[in-house]
Amino acid sequence: MFTGLIQGTGRVAATEKKGLETRFTIRPGFVLSDPRPGESIAVNGVCLTAENFSRDAFHVYASAQTISVTSLKDLGTGSHVNLERALALGDRLGGHIVSGHVDCLARVEDIRADGESRRITLVFPEELSPQVIDKGSVALDGVSLTITGCGPGWLQVNIIPATWKETTLAGWKKGTQVNMETDLIGKYVQNMLGPWLEGRSRDQGGRLDMDFLRQHGF
Numbered sequence: 387m388f389t390g391l392i393q394g395t396g397r398v399a400a401t402e403k404k405g406l407e408t409r410f411t412i413r414p415g416f417v418l419s420d421p422r423p424g425e426s427i428a429v430n431g432v433c434l435t436a437e438n439f440s441r442d443a444f445h446v447y448a449s450a451q452t453i454s455v456t457s458l459k460d461l462g463t464g465s466h467v468n469l470e471r472a473l474a475l476g477d478r479l480g481g482h483i484v485s486g487h488v489d490c491l492a493r494v495e496d497i498r499a500d501g502e503s504r505r506i507t508l509v510f511p512e513e514l515s516p517q518v519i520d521k522g523s524v525a526l527d528g529v530s531l532t533i534t535g536c537g538p539g540w541l542q543v544n545i546i547p548a549t550w551k552e553t554t555l556a557g558w559k560k561g562t563q564v565n566m567e568t569d570l571i572g573k574y575v576q577n578m579l580g581p582w583l584e585g586r587s588r589d590q591g592g593r594l595d596m597d598f599l600r601q602h603g604f
Contacts, residue, residue: 387473388428390481390523390530392553398465399443406450410434410461413443414469426472426486430554431528431565432456433486456488457527457563466554468528481530482523483570490514492526492566494558495540504545505534506558510566512539516576517568525567529553 394416402409412429421439427446428434434446453459461467473479492510499505508526510518515538518524522533524541529549535542550556558564 388433388470388481388484388486388528389473389477389479390431390484390525390528391470392468392529393470395552395554396467396469398461398463398467400463401461406453408448408453408458409437410446410448410458411440411443412446412467412469416469418444418471428468428470428472428484428486428528430457430461430467431484431486431525431567432458432488455491456565457491460563466557468553470528482525484525484528484530484567485570486528487567488565489517489568490566491563492541494560494562494564496560497558500544502547504550505542506545506555507540507542508564508566509540514566514568515539517572519569519572522572523569525565527554527564529555 394414396412396414398410399413400411410429418439421436421444423436423438425436426433427436427444429446432448432452434448434452436444436446438445448456448458490511492508494506495509496507497504515536518533518536518541520533520536524531524533524543526543531543531545531549533541534544545555
């Protein structure tokens with residue numbers, strides 16, 4: 387489990403491809419204190435297992451499934467990546483609950499200055515739109531961000547100067563594909579309400595109101 391607060395960035399030192407699978411050697415730009423083989427590290431928002439550590443790097447494996455649904459396929463030697471170690475009990479939860487399980491690839495559609503910040507618009511598969519709400523949370527390349535605007539198949543985020551400086555987002559441009567994870571709680575709510583909403587749609591016009599919620603224990 388992660389928070390989406392990037393602890394630092396790193397660079398891919400080497401890649402080893404075997405068919406559709408890849409092992410990455412990643413050199414972090416900060417000290418990994420007390421590293422433990424088997425721990426989870428989010429690389430551009432993708433939860434990967436650190437197989438082992440060397441003096442100044444760690445080694446992770448990405449399966450064919452992971453490669454097929456994330457932007458890790460685009461990483462090569464020298465690529466810059468966002469890094470976050472797994473949340474420890476007792477840590478501050480400064481971002482939001484992030485699993486490191488990517489839902490889709492989003493594409494940068496527009497970047498423009500907004501005072502000292504950048505306002506970025508991205509597009510994504512429209513079927514995920516119910517999980518994206520205004521002022522809600524989203525993880526993009528592992529960075530926890532607040533959604534400042536959204537609609538069917540698109541969302542907008544505001545990137546403050548510190549985030550722009552300390553993550554890989556400064557390297558984004560129009561057309562860049564990024565890993566997107568929607569809000570975990572929203573997924574569960576949608577999954578729980580889905581069957582009831584379908585039944586109500588058939589019987590009562592599909593309205594979600596207080597009577598409906600009370601009848602079903604909410």
